[in-house]
Amino acid sequence: MSRNVYTSYKKYIRDFRENSILDYLGSNTIIKGNYENHAMALMELMENDIKDNFNFRIADSAISAMKHAHLSAINGMASAAFENTRFFLERVALVKEIYEMRTENNPYELALEHLEWHRLIDKKFIIYGLQQFTGRVWHYTGKDYIPRGITIFLSGVPLCGIHSKSYIKYSRSIEDIENETGLEIREKCVKCGRGATRFTIALPKAGAILGMLGFYTGHDIADLGKFYAAYSRVLHPYGFYKYPENYLINLWSLDFIRLVLTLQKIIF
Numbered sequence: 001m002s003r004n005v006y007t008s009y010k011k012y013i014r015d016f017r018e019n020s021i022l023d024y025l026g027s028n029t030i031i032k033g034n035y036e037n038h039a040m041a042l043m044e045l046m047e048n049d050i051k052d053n054f055n056f057r058i059a060d061s062a063i064s065a066m067k068h069a070h071l072s073a074i075n076g077m078a079s080a081a082f083e084n085t086r087f088f089l090e091r092v093a094l095v096k097e098i099y100e101m102r103t104e105n106n107p108y109e110l111a112l113e114h115l116e117w118h119r120l121i122d123k124k125f126i127i128y129g130l131q132q133f134t135g136r137v138w139h140y141t142g143k144d145y146i147p148r149g150i151t152i153f154l155s156g157v158p159l160c161g162i163h164s165k166s167y168i169k170y171s172r173s174i175e176d177i178e179n180e181t182g183l184e185i186r187e188k189c190v191k192c193g194r195g196a197t198r199f200t201i202a203l204p205k206a207g208a209i210l211g212m213l214g215f216y217t218g219h220d221i222a223d224l225g226k227f228y229a230a231y232s233r234v235l236h237p238y239g240f241y242k243y244p245e246n247y248l249i250n251l252w253s254l255d256f257i258r259l260v261l262t263l264q265k266i267i268f
């Protein structure tokens with residue numbers, strides 16, 4: 001809908017395509033042009049489009065991450081600025097996936113909304129990459145299947161009645177999955193080896209989140225992967241960049257414009 005509006009921002013990043021933020025931060029290359037007003041206009045556009053497209057409370061976090069990133073950039077805080085930009089990217093990607101899964105009471109959404117995701121992570125209910133996500137589901141459904149509805153639970157962990165007790169909200173009974181899909185599922189509990197009765201979701205790590213975004217939208221996410229890798233390097237323990245504080249907003253604005261132009265094609 002607002003696609004043409006996004007495209008009109010391309011001109012600002014024309015000379016800013018080749019280098020990653022690491023190139024600029026690492027060499028302290030100053031960007032003289034101030035594109036903050038354009039970045040702010042894009043922020044507003046993103047905020048409206050996120051609200052219009054994704055009616056989830058957890059989408060609000062994407063909007064606040066974007067605003068915190070901007071605020072940090074104004075104040076010359078490089079790590080905080082790009083950390084929040086990364087969080088914005090991760091959250092928008094996850095929200096889009098939840099939208100595409102078309103599942104009532106989506107367990108990923110619930111885990112984030114109730115701030116209980118760490119309980120699942122602590123138990124190592126984790127998906128490290130897209131292949132793990134699709135591999136688990138395809139084991140039951142056959143290849144090329146796109147899990148939506150109740151079948152998203154097949155990407156998780158089979159557990160028996162006892163071991164699934166604490167994760168009822170984040171699991172579905174095998175019986176329900178069988179009834180809805182016509183599949184026949186025989187699994188053992190990963191904790192004790194008894195017959196499994198439920199599947200509990202596993203939470204995707206960042207790499208898996210981006211991979212799943214490509215899987216669910218059919219888009220190439222290689223460019224987003226490059227953004228993600230650059231942000232992660234800024235935040236790396238070896239990272240600490242001393243970029244001139246006054247000029248950080250210029251670098252951040254250009255990077256943000258560049259990210260949004262890549263991202264909007266995929267999520268809206």
Ligand SMILES: [Zn+2]
Binds near residue numbers: 160162189190192193
């Ligand atoms: Zn068990």
